[in-house]
Amino acid sequence: MARYTGPKAKIARKFQEAIFGPSKALQKKSYGPGQHGRSRRRKQSEYAIQLAEKQKAKYTYGVLEKQFANTFEKATRKKGVTGEVLLQLLEARLDNTVYRLGIAPTRRSARQLVSHKHITVNGEIVNIPSYSLKEGDVVGVRERSKTLEVISNSLAAGRKQFSWLEWDGKEFAGKFVTMPQRDEIPENIKEQLIVELYSK
Template sequence: MARYRDALCKLCRRDGEKLFLKGGRCTTDKCAIDKRKYPPGQHGQRRGKLSDYAVQLKEKQKVKRIYGLLEKQFSKYFKEAEKKKGITGELLLQFLERRLDNIVYRIGFTSNRNQARQLVLHGHFRVNGKKVNIPSYNVKVGDVIAVHEASKKLNVFGENLQRQQHEGVLSWLEVDFAGYKGKVLHVPSRDDIPLTAKEQLIVEFYSR
């Protein structure tokens, strides 16, 4: 599958804000956007006012990058959200939040979504006791996500869970730090999703 392989920090600079694609590094003085608060490229410091279309496109691209998706995947989620009753933008974010790689990240097993995707692909997690190695797997309410018993010895899980325990857990998740597992309590509302995004702009982009 095609995947973005250039420097992740360029994506943050392009959007003009931290997307936290590198986890903890984004909160240190090594963060590229703190050093260069302008888009990458030869004309990065000379870009003018954006059109309405450009603003909508930029917001869509930002959310797509945060969750690490390609255009085909992202538009598929939007079409599914559009078919359901409710607020399309909020439903879109709910679909994205319930991806297995995102849940793994939100629980605190990993420091960022890229790491989560890689560890899911390598088969380090179990959903309700069964091996699932598909990052896009749709986690349902009541599902229990756990680190495979043989994988618990890896330092990455202990270190990340210790950090997450200090930072706290989202209200729609329950985490057993000692047991290396978490549970989805309910579908997150918009207020439950810590994401600085204007999803209505995404709806407007696809509704053109």
């Protein structure tokens, strides 16, 4: 299963954002990683800024390079603003939706739940984290997985409400109602920079 397995705190400090969830390292060391992290960096080129934004989006959604490029290509073929469509496709991933519904505390643990066959889509087990949901799809927890500690703890911690998702606590299932609009997606990503990067 291809995924990023490197140091999380280092990436969070690089972008100065808690990409993988709350980070004590980011609070203690509010500067970039490495021996030159504290020193003032020279002005970044336009390309460097665009590349950094793409890298941030990749790490945020847990997607590797080839998969991200394929998702972007898919976004260019769809109607609408390419950058917004790209984020919609990333939000429609099964692992991301499991995380948004509050079934898992992080996208990484959501990916693991999907891979280990704890999650269903429309009643059928799906173990592909990148599975793309369609409007009306119902994402649920497999019957014998409802007592898993990681799931019960995550749901007990409370979940944020998202307008494009509906959650049924009794059934342990959520509905992907519609594709989210850009202003509804909370991620701090400047998608236009990513579009400009791939357009070169």
